[in-house]
Amino acid sequence: MQSVTAPSSPHDLPDDLDAVLADVWQRLGRAAKDRRAAMHTPVVATILQDGAPSQRVMVLRAFDRASATLRFHTDARAAKTEQVGAGSPVSVLCYDPGAKRQFRLTGTARIETDTPAADQAWAEATLFAKRCYLADPAPGTVSDIPVSGLAADIEGRKPEDEAEVAPGRPNFALLMAQIDTVEFLHLAHTGHRRAIFRKSADGSWQGQCLVP
Numbered sequence: 001m002q003s004v005t006a007p008s009s010p011h012d013l014p015d016d017l018d019a020v021l022a023d024v025w026q027r028l029g030r031a032a033k034d035r036r037a038a039m040h041t042p043v044v045a046t047i048l049q050d051g052a053p054s055q056r057v058m059v060l061r062a063f064d065r066a067s068a069t070l071r072f073h074t075d076a077r078a079a080k081t082e083q084v085g086a087g088s089p090v091s092v093l094c095y096d097p098g099a100k101r102q103f104r105l106t107g108t109a110r111i112e113t114d115t116p117a118a119d120q121a122w123a124e125a126t127l128f129a130k131r132c133y134l135a136d137p138a139p140g141t142v143s144d145i146p147v148s149g150l151a152a153d154i155e156g157r158k159p160e161d162e163a164e165v166a167p168g169r170p171n172f173a174l175l176m177a178q179i180d181t182v183e184f185l186h187l188a189h190t191g192h193r194r195a196i197f198r199k200s201a202d203g204s205w206q207g208q209c210l211v212p
């Protein structure tokens with residue numbers, strides 16, 4: 001592959017595109033595990049029925065390198081689940097100010113509610129996380145007063161056990177974003193660096209340098 005660093009450049013970037021892509025995967029894997037990582041809370045963009053863009057911050061829960069899939073958790077009644085459904089375009093924007101790196105990931109999203117993966121994610125979620133899915137009425141419902149959506153007897157405290165949060169399970173969903181394009185940008189006063197990687201039909205990734 002092409003080199004991404006000029007020989008005299010003081011960048012701490014890997015020196016070929018394969019290594020740059022490996023760095024992207026490594027950072028996404030770390031971001032999913034480390035809640036202090038800047039890329040732990042990327043912006044996830046979907047498209048409204050009228051074609052308008054719709055964005056929101058979400059917690060990155062897992063990243064699977066083999067399928068290049070990011071996993072997010074959401075409420076099955078949320079607006080975004082209706083937009084995504086069984087499959088629709090998605091863009092995930094990650095920025096780490098410390099590393100001065102932006103990843104613009106695009107691909108296809110799908111919602112899963114009753115799959116083994118959804119069951120496993122629910123089983124692994126904390127009681128506090130599961131409490132979010134007890135909101136009634138659904139997220140996005142108009143209210144005359146400021147509300148959390150939670151019943152007064154559980155608002156402000158940790159649920160006692162699984163039985164208490166079990167009614168939230170039907171409202172729990174995975175948003176799976178399968179990535180087929182990665183755009184990489186590294187900022188540096190010595191000169192920025194940008195590259196794009198596309199997944200081929202055979203599953204391999206092809207990269208090209210871009211002018212930033």
Ligand SMILES: Cc1cc2nc3c(=O)[nH]c(=O)nc-3n(C[C@H](O)[C@H](O)[C@H](O)COP(=O)(O)O)c2cc1C
Binds near residue numbers: 078
């Ligand atoms: C730091 C942060 C983390 C968030 N994490 C999630 C999340 O993991 N899942 C989620 O559905 N919403 C999350 N939200 C809320 C969303 O940004 C959004 O407001 C909400 O999901 C409603 O979006 P929608 O109407 O497009 O469905 C988070 C917001 C912030 C500020």
